[in-house]
Structures are given as structure tokens and as C-alpha cells.
Amino acid sequence: MERLITIFWRDIPAQVIGRRGRKSAVKKALAPRFERAIDRSAMRAGRGSSDKYLEDWRRESRPCGPDLEQAVEEEVARLEGLFPPDILKRVIRAGGILEREDG
Numbered sequence: 001m002e003r004l005i006t007i008f009w010r011d012i013p014a015q016v017i018g019r020r021g022r023k024s025a026v027k028k029a030l031a032p033r034f035e036r037a038i039d040r041s042a043m044r045a046g047r048g049s050s051d052k053y054l055e056d057w058r059r060e061s062r063p064c065g066p067d068l069e070q071a072v073e074e075e076v077a078r079l080e081g082l083f084p085p086d087i088l089k090r091v092i093r094a095g096g097i098l099e100r101e102d103g
Contacts, residue, residue, distance in 0.1 A: 004064035010096030018068030045095030
């Protein structure tokens with residue numbers, strides 16, 4: 001079964017992985033601005049030490065179609081579209097936490 005796995009530091013996406021079984025995988029990192037945002041957010045949140053920093057990584061997984069490359073590309077594009085520079089700056093100021101409008 002094909003799965004799409006998104007890796008986040010707090011609420012900032014970092015990488016998307018398409019996986020079929022245990023061995024077959026397609027990986028793609030988001031644009032470099034996301035890596036910089038994670039680093040800046042970690043420092044702002046006081047999570048600069050490696051143990052604290054590592055605690056905030058998480059994965060979300062969901063089913064996807066059989067074309068892993070296409071699924072990964074589409075998810076990366078979707079995530080990058082959800083975090084234009086102004087939103088990413090707000091998330092950095094909030095220490096990597098996406099402030100939700102619904103409270």
C-alpha cells in the first residue's frame with residue numbers, strides 16, 4: 001500500500017516521502033526557506049539544544065495513489081502554497097506553531 005508521509009518540525013513541514021512497502025521510497029525536501037524557518041523558529045522557541053529540538057519532530061501519514069513521484073510533487077507544491085513568506089514569518093515569530101483561526 002502506498003503512503004504519503006510528511007515530516008514536520010512543530011507545524012512547519014520539512015520533507016515529503018512517498019513510500020510503497022518497506023523499501024521503495026521517493027523523498028523531497030521543501031524549499032530551503034522551510035529549513036531556515038525551522039532553524040529560526042527553534043532558536044526563537046529556545047529549542048536550540050539537540051534533545052529539545054529533536055522532541056518537536058513529527059510525522060503525518062496518509063494513503064496516496066500508486067504514482068509516488070507525482071504524489072510527492074503535488075504534496076510539496078500544496079504545502080509550499082499553504083506557507084507563503086508572510087505566513088511562514090508569522091509561524092517563525094510563534095516559535096514554529098501555526099496559529100489557527102478557529103482557536
